[in-house]
Amino acid sequence: MRLYAARNRFGALPTTTAGVERAFTIFITGVRLGTVAQMVPTLYPGMQSSPRPGLYLTTWLAATFAALAVSVASLVKGRPLGAGYVLADFALASVVMLVGPLVVGPEDRVGTWVGFQPGYALSVIITAIGPRSPVVLAVGLLCVTGSYVVHVSGATLPGPGFSTAIGNGLTFVVYALVCRMFSTYMRRIARDADASRAVAAELARREEERRAQVLMHNGVAVMRILSEPNLPDATRIRLLEHAEVELQRMRDYLSRQSSPGTTAQPAGRPDPHQTQGDATSLADAVRLTCTRFRDLPIELALDLGIGIKMTPTQTEVVTRALDSLLLNVREHAKAEMVVVHLDAEPDGSWILTVNDNGSGFDSTSANHGIGLREVVVGELERAGYSVAVTSQVGDGTTVTITYAAQAVPRPPAKRARVAS
Structure with missing residues (x-):
């Protein structure tokens, strides 16, 4: 039942700029919590095989705390975090990978979640969609990629391990570009939708003003004729009947305007x-x-x-x-x-x-x-x-x-x- 309600809340997100930013926060939370879920099962074996278990646990906890903090903060703010937070996120991912050779054995640095550092860094790259400036992403990507080179420099890379290391490095770049293009495009769609809604609302307002003006015209004309001092009694009676008709039209119009959800x-x-x-x-x-x-x-x-x-x-x-x-x-x-x-x-x-x-x-x-x-x-x-x-x-x-x-x-x- 809770999953059904959550799905409905996601489906009910408005197709506006604010709605798109809210959808981004859900995407960020899913990616970051999914990464933590992959890191959890390897914590114990990673500490068992690490030459420095205490430092390994410290870096693991730092990465986990950062993932949870980014998820919660994004959900609370209703939009992805800004440039300062993203740069701090990149810095932590880079530090974790630079420390990687000290806490992960050479055989576990590539292709395993015991060496969680590259996987965590990839989640940071994917979710760095808050800042609009490409400079932030470029600087962060450069730091993470350089740290990854240090992380795998002393790794044992027999045969497939080398190609995996190269593939991981290219994945950083490709995912960064794809996520950047996707987020930019979605924001542009949302802005265009907001602009279209604003134009439609203005046209509707003008049309409503026109309808009210048209509706009032006949009633005003009847009242103007009724105000003539020498109007024959028979004509005045007929005009009063006409005025009653126009009054009913005005009442119908006003009742439609005051009824919620009524569309003329x-x-x-x-x-x-x-x-x-x-x-x-x-x-x-x-x-x-x-x-x-x-x-x-x-x-x-x-x-x-x-x-x-x-x-x-x-x-x-x-x-x-x-x-x-x-x-x-x-x-x-x-x-x-x-x-x-x-x-x-x-x-x-x-x-x-x-x-x-x-x-x-x-x-x-x-x-x-x-x-x-x-x-x-x-x-x-x-x-x-x-x-x-x-x-x-x-x-x-x-x-x-x-x-x-x-x-x-x-x-x-x-x-x-x-x-x-």
Whole structure:
């Protein structure tokens, strides 16, 4: 059970810079404790065969204590030890090997764990991944390699023993380079991951600000119209009904923000949890939206789009844009006629057109404002629809929303086309 829990804790390490450093500490601890585990069985035979048992025990205890200290200190700090500790570790490994010829017989210095000194030095090389500077590793490797030459200089090397000594020396160099490359690469991956998460978080923050801005637009427009002193009572009643709808939308938005773990579905994209039975009629949704604007001279032409079905999420995007368009007409256009036309194609594509004969605007210099720029153009394009706005001063405005069947929603390559 404890091993299972430890495995889970390791698997739960975050893929961040701190998580990688924590993983390095586990790696260091495993290597150093594994080396001690190999040294333990040879302690008694090593003391029996050593010409200086007391000194042999002293060096063995020093190496063991250093391995345990490095493991504990790394785990406590949560990252590999720094350059000063690593240099001290290399120094101890070098001293232990320099003392080796005094405490280990010539026949045991190569190829046995009675002569534990080269094996201990190799564990120090493998775990010297804390310092970022290559100078520390180069200095430590040079000291250890020179000490190893002294350690085997008086050893008995018949036949295979000589090749083993050469192989051990090359192993020091190869393992040092491989571990250095591995640790550097893992740290770079972690830094890139942290940077990517930071960019994603900033984009999410900006998107959330945009969504809040879009959501507040219609409500602010309704309140601004309600504040007019000479507003007819019938219009005021209808506006209050509209304000209640916008208030409910704001409540839904705030409840999603306050719910832990809630992820908002991107606007206009099919929700994987929605079933076909949840589909709604776009024509009915458009008709219901227009009923909140009874004070406007709206003419509905929806018969050609009766069969269009959409998920509630997709319908919400379209009706929110239609809301904003009709609010703009109510507030700015002074139109005598507003035509809302829906047309469907056999392949499932459709076109929704909102045309008014109001005051219009100069498309070459007009600032569309948050209504057209974000609620209509921006949000619809982000949801995969095409939007065209055509207007001329004194000749009204036409907004055309087009949905192409089988089109994959994607971020728009450019903003909506505005023609004069």
